[in-house]
Amino acid sequence: MAIRELKVCLLGDTGVGKSSIVCRFVQDHFDHNISPTIGASFMTKTVPCGNELHKFLIWDTAGQERFHSLAPMYYRGSAAAVIVYDITKQDSFHTLKKWVKELKEHGPENIVMAIAGNKCDLSDIREVSIKDAKEYAESIGAIVVETSAKNAINVEELFQGISKYFLPSLYYLYLELFFKLQ
């Protein structure tokens, strides 16, 4: 099976749960006392998608403002960016919009953008509505999903959504099938 490597970076305010999403996805684990990321951290996970394997090379960046200038090192060359906000913090949704603007101005052309509204287990104290998030995502052509790293909601789906963008076109699938049948 062919392996496709996909560099993915996570961006967003400090404390929105970027590291927790990665930890849930890669290790299926949640740590209540997780420390803020310093600089960035790197993890990988390989998942099947269609007739190939996708190896995610995941760069989890630090959300604290003092690390902002490092971000281009991680989004440069990325196939996709997961931009995370906390559904209980309107400010974090504002920061997400700033990241989208930066990606559009300085990020790779055609980067796939996926928005994750994290901490959906705290939906009773939400400050950002699903409607607002969906409208915004649609306006920039991004995938959007509400996640909970804590309760393992939609984390797999978030990365599956990214994976689908990189499936070979149907044409190539048919071609492959045709030659296999010869």
Ligand SMILES: Nc1nc2c(ncn2[C@@H]2O[C@H](COP(=O)(O)OP(=O)(O)OP(=O)(O)O)[C@@H](O)[C@H]2O)c(=O)[nH]1
């Ligand atoms: N209730 C709830 N808490 C969460 C969730 N995800 C993360 N947290 C908590 O939010 C806090 C921050 O999580 P992190 O994963 O460190 O956030 P981060 O975005 O990586 O933060 P930086 O590394 O500073 O950029 C921690 O106390 C987590 O336990 C979630 O889905 N639900």
